[in-house]
Amino acid sequence: MIPENVKKILYEGDKKIATRVAYGEKIAELGETNKDIVVLDCDLSKSTMTSIFAKKFPDRFFNFGIAEANMMSVAAGLAAMGKIPFASTFAVFASKRACDQVSISVAYPRLNVKICATHAGISIGEDGATHQAIEDVSIMRSIPNIVVISPADATETRKAIDKIVEYDGPCYLRLCRGSAPIIFNESYDFEIGRGVKLTEGDKATIVSAGFTTHIAFEAAKKLEEEGIEVDLINMASIKPIDEEMIVDSAKRTGLVITVEDHNIIGGLGSAVCEVLSSKYPTRVIRLGVKDKFGSSGSPEELISAYGFDCGSIIETVKSNI
């Protein structure tokens, strides 16, 4: 069931937009008023959509070529000078090629760098395993001082960017390549450390973040048609995570299913398990990439082949309640 207060924040319409596009547009807009914002990229500005900012503010856009390690440390240097650097590249490169730089140059000194990585997850499709970040949340989450946000749609992306600009410290924003349906309208308020419940029910809890939320939402609605009502929590703020919301829901439903376009090791599913194992031990089933590399294929094909499409979510709920 969709609660009344949630209905008010839901978008009505069928527009689809990729979170990376919302990101590119949003920082280009913020650049007008916030002169401290500088944007860095590694020869991917047309894909990360930082090209919009680059065109508008060429003096505050810096391309570092195909050199991600350098870009990440340069961002730290800029932050040390009081700038608010947005450093963008694909999630595979931000998390793995520049991992040490993220840790030592950015996170350890708590520098105000916003790492905005696009093309996360297997849902990028055809480029295949080399370009599919399935470990980025795991890596970023285990580095102290970093806030990790995985927005579900364009609205949440824009709202999250407002909040990470307000917040003084390192953030990792996980963005997706593919267009996804808009879920929230402008009256939605994003808070770091807060989840939002999209549907309510006591048969099971589904926790999702990022690209999978619209899929889980669809699953929850279909389940409701069959009389199975579930809690669906959109947990964009993976770190810090909304412990209270997870625990309260688990107490009512007794069964938690996590859904993420990421390895089931180290990502949202693990984060939920960490909370529940110490606060309220509950059975958790993790849907996502089951510890294997991605592959080429269309996003839809891959999502169903890897077992976190709408049908798989429904099936998992039904066979476990």
Add this chain to the structure above:
Amino acid sequence: MDEVRKKELTEMAKKLRIDILEMLCEAGSGHSGGSLSMADVFSYLYFSGILNVDPKNPDKKDRDRVVLSKGHACPVWYAALAEKGYFDKSHLKKLRKYGSILQGHPDMRKTPGVDMTTGSLGQGLSCAVGMAIGAKLDNLGCKIFAIVGDGECNEGQIWEAAMAAAHYKLDNLIAIVDKNGLQIDGFTKDVMNTEPLAEKWRAFGWEVIEIDGHNFDQIDSAIGRAIETKGKPVCIIAHTTKGKGVYFMENVCDWHGKAPSKEEKEKALASLCGEGAE
């Protein structure tokens, strides 16, 4: 450079070397060789008046920045900062101890005067590039100094940063390469040859000045020239002796990551006063 100033800087370099030996001995671990090789450069940087810094106001916005990209050599930096008055000299005795403001590698959040956190080699020069861009964006008119190891030049990231600094014409950035010819596993030429080093920096678009890194006249004129240079970053390759000043540490690979025992320290202090060398 006039003789009086040169004498003062020489005296200060000796003080820094004494501080380094004392603090490393007290800590029981740390990097002797690469700290001693930079004592003259740090004496010059902090006590010639070339740096626009104020120990009473370590965060002032338009200050010159120093980044010790070869972060393991932080004892020489801590010594210089203490002598300059950034913090009380008593802290030097707590180097590497739990709760100390003086961490095993530079930590900008714990130590006044430390402008960037480093320790993973290769990153500091990139950070300095970011600072130089930031300084230009705000027209701060300040200079950014990055101290880089010659072994550190094995790191690909150094060359990524070198490329970017020239690309963005960062003439407010001065890299000083401590060319002491040694790294951990041996001589740089044997472990991973970086020669011809000056040509490499030049080819990356930098102005290159080669000096004797223990000669104050040469340090002075190189830094003077570097500040005058317009349109590109400057790399000063400082030829140095690792372990400089302590005869039994000089050019000895083993003294890279080792602290002197009490007896060794006494011998080393005597060596600084010209005793013991054959």
